[in-house]
Each structure stands twice: as C-alpha cells, then as structure tokens.
Amino acid sequence: MLTAFKGIINPDVVLNIATGDKELTLKEEGTDSTIRKLHIQDVPENAFAFTLDYQPGKRKNRWFKQLSCYVDVDNKEGVNKGCDLVLLFPKPGENRWIVLIFDLKSKKPVIKKTEKQLLNSELYVRYLMTMAEHHYGVDANSVEYKRAIVTTKAKLSKNPTYPKDKKTSESSDQRNPVSESFHIKAVRVRRKEAHVHLGALLK
Numbered sequence: 273m274l275t276a277f278k279g280i281i282n283p284d285v286v287l288n289i290a291t292g293d294k295e296l297t298l299k300e301e302g303t304d305s306t307i308r309k310l311h312i313q314d315v316p317e318n319a320f321a322f323t324l325d326y327q328p329g330k331r332k333n334r335w336f337k338q339l340s341c342y343v344d345v346d347n348k349e350g351v352n353k354g355c356d357l358v359l360l361f362p363k364p365g366e367n368r369w370i371v372l373i374f375d376l377k378s379k380k381p382v383i384k385k386t387e388k389q390l391l392n393s394e395l396y397v398r399y400l401m402t403m404a405e406h407h408y409g410v411d412a413n414s415v416e417y418k419r420a421i422v423t424t425k426a427k428l429s430k431n432p433t434y435p436k437d438k439k440t441s442e443s444s445d446q447r448n449p450v451s452e453s454f455h456i457k458a459v460r461v462r463r464k465e466a467h468v469h470l471g472a473l474l475k
Contacts, residue, residue, distance in 0.1 A: 273369050274320050276408035280400055287321040296321055298356055298376055306378035306424050308464040315470055319361035324354030324393050339396050355393040371397060373419045380425045390419045390454050419454035420473040424461055
C-alpha cells in the first residue's frame with residue numbers, strides 16, 4: 273500500500289509525519305483561521321499522508337484549483353472539492369488499512385457543504401486506490417474509509433455523526449459503497465493551536 277501511494281502521489285502534496293513524536297501537524301495559512309496549527313497525535317510510523325487542498329502560492333495555485341485538469345474548473349456541483357488531509361495506515365491486528373478523509377473547520381461548518389467536500393475527496397481517493405490495485409496489486413477490498421472534521425464549536429459534537437437518519441444511511445450504503453456520514457470532533461484552541469488524538473477522529 274505505502275509503495276503504491278508513494279509512487280502515485282505527487283511529492284509536493286505529501287505531508288510530513290514526525291515519526292519520533294508520532295505527530296502530524298496541519299497548518300492553516302488564512303489570517304482569519306481560528307486554528308493555525310492542528311497537531312494530530314499517535315499517528316502510526318508506517319502511515320502515509322497527503323493533502324487534496326494544496327496551495328503552493330502565486331501562479332502555481334491555478335494547477336491545484338481542481339482535482340483533475342480533465343474536470344471543468346468552473347464546475348459548481350462539488351467535483352473539484354478536496355480535503356485538508358488523507359491519511360493511510362494499517363489497522364492494528366488486522367490485515368486491513370484505514371483511510372481517513374479529514375478536514376479542519378475552525379468555525380461552524382455548513383453540514384451539507386462539508387458532507388459534499390468529504391464525499392468528493394473520498395471518491396477521488398477511491399479512484400487512486402483503483403489505480404493502485406491495477407498497477408501495484410493492492411487489495412482495494414482491504415481498505416476501510418473514515419471521514420472526520422475538527423471544529424471549535426463544541427455544540428456540534430453533541431450529535432457528532434451525520435446523517436442522523438439511520439434508515440437513509442443504510443439505504444444509501446446499499447446503492448453506493450460510499451456512505452454519507454462523517455464524524456465531528458470539537459477541540460480546544462490555545463494560541464491558535466490545538467491537539468487531537470488520531471483515535472478520536474475514527475469514531
């Protein structure tokens with residue numbers, strides 16, 4: 273799995289994991305961001321991380337405004353939406369892998385827009401996984417997908433998983449292997465930094 277994704281993913285979008293500290297730090301560059309740095313702790317050493325929201329700056333930004341140059345950059349239906357982090361790591365004690373689709377939301381997120389963003393990101397990762405299966409022999413059926421966001425709004429965490437309607441979720445799963453739910457984790461911010469354990473994002 274690691275060999276496949278290291279061979280497929282553009283090195284420019286790979287995120288560094290501090291293996292000694294088992295920590296991955298996400299940075300938000302916006303001046304109005306409530307969380308400038310989010311430290312994700314207890315990340316396995318044999319994990320691989322990259323972003324689908326790469327912003328290198330200046331003219332190079334135009335190449336990363338969409339997930340594929342074959343998709344219309346002006347599309348308004350969400351096909352260009354990407355997330356802050358994709359994290360792949362082996363599931364302890366099992367011959368399976370977990371793929372976390374994650375985004376950092378400092379302020380109160382719009383649930384429907386967030387759902388669409390995470391869903392589109394997962395669809396794109398599944399496309400990459402299909403390439404890994406065909407070109408590198410990866411078992412795509414051994415992958416378990418999780419979606420989560422971090423926010424500063426504690427009230428949202430009282431009912432942390434969407435959608436709320438279980439029947440709707442189950443019927444959606446029967447039609448499509450990609451579910452529409454995601455987990456919300458509220459964090460405390462100090463000096464524009466916050467910390468969260470990886471396990472808290474995998475509910």
